[in-house]
Amino acid sequence: MEENNLNELDPSFAQPPPERGIFCNRTLNLRSLRAIGYDMDYTLIHYHIHAWEARAYEYVRLSLAGRGWPVQDLVFDPDLAIRGLIVDTRLGNVVKANRFGYIKRAYHGTCPLDFDTQRRTYSRTIIDLNDRRWVVHNTLFSLSRSCIYMQLVDLMDRQALPEVLGYAELYDTVRNTLSQAHMEGKLKGEIVAAPKRFVDLDPDTPAALLDQKEAGKKILLITNSDWAYTRAMMSYSFDRFLPAAMTWRELFDLVIISARKPEFFAGTSPVFEIVTEEGLLQSCPAGIQKSGIFMGGNASLVEEFLHCHGSDILYVGDHIYGDVHQSKNVRRWRTALILRELEAEIRELTEFRKEQAVLSELMGRKDEAEIQLARLRLAQQRAGRIGRSVPGETSAVLAKSIRRRQQEIARLDEEITPLARAAGQLLNPHWGLLMRTGNDKSYLARQVERHADIYSSRVSNFLVQTPFLSFRSHRGSLPHDPLSAQSWDEEESN
Ligand SMILES: [Mg+2]
Numbered sequence: 001m002e003e004n005n006l007n008e009l010d011p012s013f014a015q016p017p018p019e020r021g022i023f024c025n026r027t028l029n030l031r032s033l034r035a036i037g038y039d040m041d042y043t044l045i046h047y048h049i050h051a052w053e054a055r056a057y058e059y060v061r062l063s064l065a066g067r068g069w070p071v072q073d074l075v076f077d078p079d080l081a082i083r084g085l086i087v088d089t090r091l092g093n094v095v096k097a098n099r100f101g102y103i104k105r106a107y108h109g110t111c112p113l114d115f116d117t118q119r120r121t122y123s124r125t126i127i128d129l130n131d132r133r134w135v136v137h138n139t140l141f142s143l144s145r146s147c148i149y150m151q152l153v154d155l156m157d158r159q160a161l162p163e164v165l166g167y168a169e170l171y172d173t174v175r176n177t178l179s180q181a182h183m184e185g186k187l188k189g190e191i192v193a194a195p196k197r198f199v200d201l202d203p204d205t206p207a208a209l210l211d212q213k214e215a216g217k218k219i220l221l222i223t224n225s226d227w228a229y230t231r232a233m234m235s236y237s238f239d240r241f242l243p244a245a246m247t248w249r250e251l252f253d254l255v256i257i258s259a260r261k262p263e264f265f266a267g268t269s270p271v272f273e274i275v276t277e278e279g280l281l282q283s284c285p286a287g288i289q290k291s292g293i294f295m296g297g298n299a300s301l302v303e304e305f306l307h308c309h310g311s312d313i314l315y316v317g318d319h320i321y322g323d324v325h326q327s328k329n330v331r332r333w334r335t336a337l338i339l340r341e342l343e344a345e346i347r348e349l350t351e352f353r354k355e356q357a358v359l360s361e362l363m364g365r366k367d368e369a370e371i372q373l374a375r376l377r378l379a380q381q382r383a384g385r386i387g388r389s390v391p392g393e394t395s396a397v398l399a400k401s402i403r404r405r406q407q408e409i410a411r412l413d414e415e416i417t418p419l420a421r422a423a424g425q426l427l428n429p430h431w432g433l434l435m436r437t438g439n440d441k442s443y444l445a446r447q448v449e450r451h452a453d454i455y456s457s458r459v460s461n462f463l464v465q466t467p468f469l470s471f472r473s474h475r476g477s478l479p480h481d482p483l484s485a486q487s488w489d490e491e492e493s494n
Helices: 001-007 049-066 115-123 140-157 169-177 181-193 204-214 227-242 299-306 320-332 342-349 353-383 392-424 443-451 459-465 483-493
Strands: 021-022 033-036 086-087 093-097 103-110 132-138 220-223 254-257 272-274 281-282 291-298 312-316 334-338 454-456
Touching: 021 459, 033 204, 033 299, 033 443, 049 140, 049 169, 086 140, 093 140, 093 227, 103 115, 103 132, 132 140, 169 181, 181 227, 181 483, 204 220, 204 227, 220 392, 227 254, 254 299, 291 454, 299 312, 312 320, 320 443, 334 443, 353 392, 454 459
Parallel strands: 033 220, 033 312, 220 254, 254 291, 312 334, 334 454
Antiparallel strands: 021 454, 086 093, 086 132, 093 103, 272 281, 272 291
16 A cells, blocks of 8 residues: 555545644654543533533523622623633733733723723733732633623622622632532533533544554543543543444543542542442542542552653643643643634634735834834934034935835824734634734743643544654744744744
């Protein structure tokens, strides 16, 4: 068989569209890994975001209505927030920041701050997540929370809420309402009863894990969800796509439920084995001694069981702090982040490519015109230096040139403004792209870069990349790179 005919042998080797790639921040050789661990919710199992978040929103709304709050007219707006936004609980704002933590876009309630107000409020502010003032919304589970918080800030400003609260207490109320155990339990009960409505099946995910298992990797599931929910969801999403007589349980060497991540990575919690279908627990004072299904525990016990060091294990999750930041920081596990919105983001960027080229060309012309204007201004200033006699003619020529450049810049701005506005509304009309703020990387992009060795839109993208591939990090660009090197690098990445 010719090598080129591999696609005919197995269509899964066909080149995937760009949005289904796996992107590399730090070189990672899949072949040398000994174990791959997975989070479940929004990693192995994807939910129809609007269906799930609309239900979660409804639970909070009904709970607040029960407290007498005037929330009967509130409706979940899936466009009001994106992943990676940060709540300023002191001022009741939701903001998007760049990679340095400077705030580039802000909403108070559901209204955008105008340019001057934003500058007055935040020009001297850098986000520091150690300060309880800021809460970052890093998962898809937080979209409903951002939305209802923004809407409630509007009500609070109109003094329509029956309780006197500050913006921070209002945020705590929303957070506590959704995380109340019974609320989460009810929601999960609804999902187990009607998984078709909520779960977005992907037949390639079990296939990708099967490839990895057959390549000799230990496959782990480490989830914060409980046993009943995990069993129902995994069975629904995996069993139908696995070979006959195989269920999801045979796929995994180790299943850990109720893991309490992120504490799982640093903690010393004891582990219990689940010994019956109903979830009966048996203590394991000697740690994890064999494959099976366990509750709680900690990452040290996993490493001991696998006889692995941190760098032998890849952990794949969708939560930048709970899954990826802690596993890397504390255990030095290798990390992969799942960001489903990347698919829409990359599609939008691809569609906008022509306009982006025009925008970049116009910005280049504006930069050049501004340099010329600056030089003319300096020439005028030097010409006017006391004691220096300047021919009137020279002065008039300079003034005329300055006016001409100013007009040129104004004309360019007229062309640039609508294109820049369109670029700022890609993916989301309020917040724009996930990974960028204007020309710069977003705060989220910086976190991804720091904590995730690789990132991708979904686990099934591993199907094409195979368990034997080595990902090499991108050369990256720096502002001082010679132009030719920059374009060479861009070409290489295309
Ligand atoms: Mg998750």
